[in-house]
Amino acid sequence: xxxxxxxxxxxxxxxxxxxxxxxxxxxxxxxxxxxxxxxxxxxxxxxxxxxxxxxxxxxxxxxxxxxxxxxxxxxxxxxxxxxxxxxxxxxxxxxxxxxxxxxxxxxxxxxxxxxxxxxxxxxxxxxxxxxxxxxxxxxxxxxxxxxxxxxxxxxxxxxxxxxxxxxxxxxxxxxxxxxxxxxxxxxxxxxxxxxxxxxxxxxxxxxxxxxxxxxxxxxxxxxxxxxxxxxxxxxxxxxxxxxxxxxxxxxxxxxxxxxxxxxxxxxxxxxxxxxxxxxxxxxxxxxxxxxxxxxxxxxxxxxxxxxxxxxxx
Amino acid sequence: xxxxxxxxxxxxxxxxxxxxxxxxxxxxxxxxxxxxxxxxxxxxxxxxxxxxxxxxxxxxxxxxxxxxxxxxxxxxxxxxxxxxxxxxxxxxxxxxxxxxxxxxxxxxxxxxxxxxxxxxxxxxxxxxxxxxxxxxxxxx
Amino acid sequence: xxxxxxxxxxxxxxxxxxxxxxxxxxxxxxxxxxxxxxxxxxxxxxxxxxxxxxxxxxxxxxxxxxxxxxxxxxxxxxxxxxxxxxxxxxxxxxxxxxxxxxxxxxxxxxxxxxxxxxxxxxxxxxxxxxxxxxxxxxxxxxxxxxxxxxxxxxxxxxxxxxxxxxxxxxxxxxxxxxxxxxxxxxxxxxxxxxxxxxxxxxxxxxxxxxxxxxxxxxxxxxxxxxxxxxxxxxxxxxxxxxxxxxxxxxxxxxxxxxxx
Numbered sequence: 001x002x003x004x005x006x007x008x009x010x011x012x013x014x015x016x017x018x019x020x021x022x023x024x025x026x027x028x029x030x031x032x033x034x035x036x037x038x039x040x041x042x043x044x045x046x047x048x049x050x051x052x053x054x055x056x057x058x059x060x061x062x063x064x065x066x067x068x069x070x071x072x073x074x075x076x077x078x079x080x081x082x083x084x085x086x087x088x089x090x091x092x093x094x095x096x097x098x099x100x101x102x103x104x105x106x107x108x109x110x111x112x113x114x115x116x117x118x119x120x121x122x123x124x125x126x127x128x129x130x131x132x133x134x135x136x137x138x139x140x141x142x143x144x145x146x147x148x149x150x151x152x153x154x155x156x157x158x159x160x161x162x163x164x165x166x167x168x169x170x171x172x173x174x175x176x177x178x179x180x181x182x183x184x185x186x187x188x189x190x191x192x193x194x195x196x197x198x199x200x201x202x203x204x205x206x207x208x209x210x211x212x213x214x215x216x217x218x219x220x221x222x223x224x225x226x227x228x229x230x231x232x233x234x235x236x237x238x239x240x241x242x243x244x245x246x247x248x249x250x251x252x253x254x255x256x257x258x259x260x261x262x263x264x265x266x267x268x269x270x271x272x273x274x275x276x277x278x279x280x281x282x283x284x285x286x287x288x289x290x291x292x293x294x295x296x297x298x299x300x301x302x303x304x305x306x307x308x309x310x311x312x313x
Numbered sequence: 314x315x316x317x318x319x320x321x322x323x324x325x326x327x328x329x330x331x332x333x334x335x336x337x338x339x340x341x342x343x344x345x346x347x348x349x350x351x352x353x354x355x356x357x358x359x360x361x362x363x364x365x366x367x368x369x370x371x372x373x374x375x376x377x378x379x380x381x382x383x384x385x386x387x388x389x390x391x392x393x394x395x396x397x398x399x400x401x402x403x404x405x406x407x408x409x410x411x412x413x414x415x416x417x418x419x420x421x422x423x424x425x426x427x428x429x430x431x432x433x434x435x436x437x438x439x440x441x442x443x444x445x446x447x448x449x450x451x452x453x
Numbered sequence: 454x455x456x457x458x459x460x461x462x463x464x465x466x467x468x469x470x471x472x473x474x475x476x477x478x479x480x481x482x483x484x485x486x487x488x489x490x491x492x493x494x495x496x497x498x499x500x501x502x503x504x505x506x507x508x509x510x511x512x513x514x515x516x517x518x519x520x521x522x523x524x525x526x527x528x529x530x531x532x533x534x535x536x537x538x539x540x541x542x543x544x545x546x547x548x549x550x551x552x553x554x555x556x557x558x559x560x561x562x563x564x565x566x567x568x569x570x571x572x573x574x575x576x577x578x579x580x581x582x583x584x585x586x587x588x589x590x591x592x593x594x595x596x597x598x599x600x601x602x603x604x605x606x607x608x609x610x611x612x613x614x615x616x617x618x619x620x621x622x623x624x625x626x627x628x629x630x631x632x633x634x635x636x637x638x639x640x641x642x643x644x645x646x647x648x649x650x651x652x653x654x655x656x657x658x659x660x661x662x663x664x665x666x667x668x669x670x671x672x673x674x675x676x677x678x679x680x681x682x683x684x685x686x687x688x689x690x691x692x693x694x695x696x697x698x699x700x701x702x703x704x705x706x707x708x709x710x711x712x713x
Contacts, residue, residue: 085579085580097345131345132348134344134345136344138699138700139370140697140699141591141697152396152397155582155584157577157578157579157582159577162495164577164586166586168396170370170591171591173586173593181692182690188694191695191697191700192591219344219345271599273595273597273599274396274593274595275395275609276561276609276611277369278369278561278631279369280558280560280561280590280699281368282366282368283369283370284371284373284391285344285349285370285371286344288349288421288425289349290348290422290423292422295348297422297423298423299422300422300423300424302354304424305424306386306424306425306426307358307418307420307426307428309381310356310357311354311355311357312355312356367607367608395607399604399606404605404606405606
């Protein structure tokens with residue numbers, strides 16, 4: 001068998017895995033679990049949100065997720081934590097072009113972002129005619145949680161005191177200290193925010209503050225503000241699976257918190273490694289965006305375009 | 314590359330199609346595809362392959378296409394990034410300079426000879442080199 | 454543990470600090486010397502004071518650039534052994550640096566330049582990879598310990614990095630460069646076909662020797678090498694932040710989005 005054929009067979013298998021995942025998703029008790037947890041979440045939030053969560057970003061675990069699944073077989077780091085080191089794939093379920101899907105947003109129950117009217121209007125206006133604002137079009141970073149479901153997957157290195165994540169897409173990374181330190185001063189705003197982790201049993205809980213509000217939650221214009229505060233929970237359920245849940249609070253843009261979920265599967269491709277992704281030097285798309293989407297290029301009628309006369313028959 | 318050449322067209326379509334089923338949507342995610350390219354009007358262009366830029370965030374295939382009036386237009390077709398092409402088995406000589414290729418593509422609204430390639434076929438042996446799910450307008 | 458304020462540390466805070474250092478901080482653990490059975494290079498590192506990112510050759514000060522005896526150690530005069538035409542090109546690079554320097558365009562700077570730019574970078578190790586994360590436009594390097602040949606036909610701005618352990622030294626062979634690249638803002642350069650070998654040797658808890666050998670017969674009369682010290686950032690609560698060069702540049706050129 002040739003290398004190319006092997007690669008393709010592997011890809012076929014990957015597709016099959018994707019199918020299984022989808023079925024799993026429909027059958028798992030996860031949704032029910034989330035619904036059950038939601039009652040507790042709402043109860044907490046009724047009292048605490050938004051003031052308390054924002055006032056103590058370093059001191060709380062957010063609304064608290066469901067208890068971890070019984071631990072399947074996975075290895076542990078030398079300090080006894082689940083060893084997530086390796087390459088992972090995500091993004092199969094998250095609507096990367098539009099997060100407002102039932103597979104992604106499990107709360108609110110209508111699977112929609114609970115935008116206040118002005119932020120819904122801003123998102124609608126972007127989607128209708130200003131997609132030039134898309135950060136990734138300009139090779140800007142994606143922010144959290146968008147970063148977690150980028151294409152091509154990501155690498156995790158979990159060592160004592162630190163969890164580092166690296167993406168092939170735009171060579172971006174998140175370095176999450178798990179050593180009890182404090183967040184950076186609140187006036188500092190970063191594209192990727194300031195993540196700090198801690199372990200709750202076998203679940204890695206990451207609180208991210210200081211995002212700059214310029215990133216979107218997907219490639220489809222769903223805006224955030226610099227008040228976005230994200231609590232993520234990474235729970236290994238077996239050696240090849242991490243269940244991911246992110247709780248987003250943004251009292252400026254949202255009327256209530258948002259809970260998003262995703263499953264990361266280990267990339268078991270033999271010899272897999274990430275390659276350089278030099279976005280800035282090679283980007284040729286933005287100069288081609290038409291004015292109707294806020295870009296610098298003209299909008300040309302189909303019959304006036306270079307391809308006129310070559311339409312598919 | 315020889316491996317790809319040796320395979321039958323149908324297999325390639327199936328196999329690469331399967332790959333694409335797993336990755337086509339993420340591949341579009343560097344930017345919103347439908348904001349730049351007209352997903353409603355697929356084109357079929359045949360011409361001479363002149364060069365390829367193996368760059369991120371997207372690779373580009375350059376093809377000289379002869380128009381109805383006999384003039385040559387250099388088209389640039391946006392394709393997956395080098396990492397994805399490499400893992401699919403592409404190498405720098407997968408398409409050789411001077412070979413005829415047929416490209417199914419979606420042209421830019423800007424009117425320039427730039428388009429997003431959804432399928433690339435070598436004309437001389439009918440080999441499908443790249444096959445991606447056709448773009449659909451974004452879900453509203 | 455608070456890292457702010459100027460209060461006098463109490464016995465309790467000192468005890469807490471010691472406890473934290475001995476149990477949690479990976480940099481402290483590095484002093485024990487090993488991680489995943491490899492020499493431990495983990496920590497946040499930075500080159501200081503050698504001005505190599507301005508000019509790796511000996512130079513007197515100019516406005517904004519301190520003087521330095523340079524970092525080239527294999528030649529007696531500290532100069533790079535250029536072939537004459539390559540030296541001429543260096544001078545041309547230097548004269549047109551504003552326009553030609555990839556760093557001014559916010560492109561990936563190549564290796565070794567990325568290592569000693571005036572920004573910190575962090576090393577994190579796995580059994581098969583040494584990862585390097587750079588504050589400068591979140592460049593990420595994967596040093597692959599699992600293979601000994603470069604990827605066929607894949608060219609990168611920062612090259613393709615293959616590592617191996619030579620005793621306590623991490624030796625990284627870098628090749629497959631996309632194009633000619635500069636060592637510094639003065640336009641000292643190597644060709645795309647250069648083979649570059651880096652050697653990282655930890656000398657203690659807080660410093661590391663960084664040596665680079667450059668072999669490119671088309672450009673130099675002989676292989677040559679540079680050497681400098683990388684220092685560990687030991688400040689409390691130190692972490693990588695962001696330097697998003699392309700965003701700032703877009704703002705200047707009014708190409709991008711979002712006013713500052």
